[in-house]
Amino acid sequence: MSKVSKFIIGRLRGCGYAFKGALLLLKTEPSIQVQTGIAVIMTVLGFYFDITSTEWILQIFAIGLVMSIEGVNTTAEAIADFIHPDFHDKIGFIKDVAAGAVFIAAITAMIIGFIIYIPYFFG
Numbered sequence: 001m002s003k004v005s006k007f008i009i010g011r012l013r014g015c016g017y018a019f020k021g022a023l024l025l026l027k028t029e030p031s032i033q034v035q036t037g038i039a040v041i042m043t044v045l046g047f048y049f050d051i052t053s054t055e056w057i058l059q060i061f062a063i064g065l066v067m068s069i070e071g072v073n074t075t076a077e078a079i080a081d082f083i084h085p086d087f088h089d090k091i092g093f094i095k096d097v098a099a100g101a102v103f104i105a106a107i108t109a110m111i112i113g114f115i116i117y118i119p120y121f122f123g
């Protein structure tokens, strides 16, 4: 097999693992399931108010930001639980900081949502 074919097959296999990981997140993580629900509601609202292309881009970006950081948070928690299942201040710090990152992304997404929708609701 040529180097190029090996490279392409390797990348495609990687995409498969990544897709499997995204499905695992959706199936097993309650926080991601809630965020998916919110994403669906925001998408319906977007169609209802016929938001602009720029607003769609911002909305999709905000949804992707929150859900991807939630995935990283889940990973950090899983690694922390695996390497040290018992209570430890450092594990608490790791989990709190990872959760803090999700919080920052969620606040950012909420502000974007308010900026987009307040004019449609009250304009």
Ligand SMILES: Nc1ncnc2c1ncn2[C@@H]1O[C@H](COP(=O)(O)OP(=O)(O)OP(=O)(O)O)[C@@H](O)[C@H]1O
Residues within 6 Å of the ligand: 031, 077, 084, 085, 086, 087, 088, 089, 091, 092, 093, 095, 096, 099
């Ligand atoms: N092993 C531990 N050592 C120290 N503190 C911990 C430990 N496990 C959890 N904590 C503390 O409890 C908080 C919640 O931890 P937990 O693993 O339940 O995360 P969670 O955010 O509830 O998880 P999920 O996102 O799955 O709902 C952590 O942010 C941390 O402050």
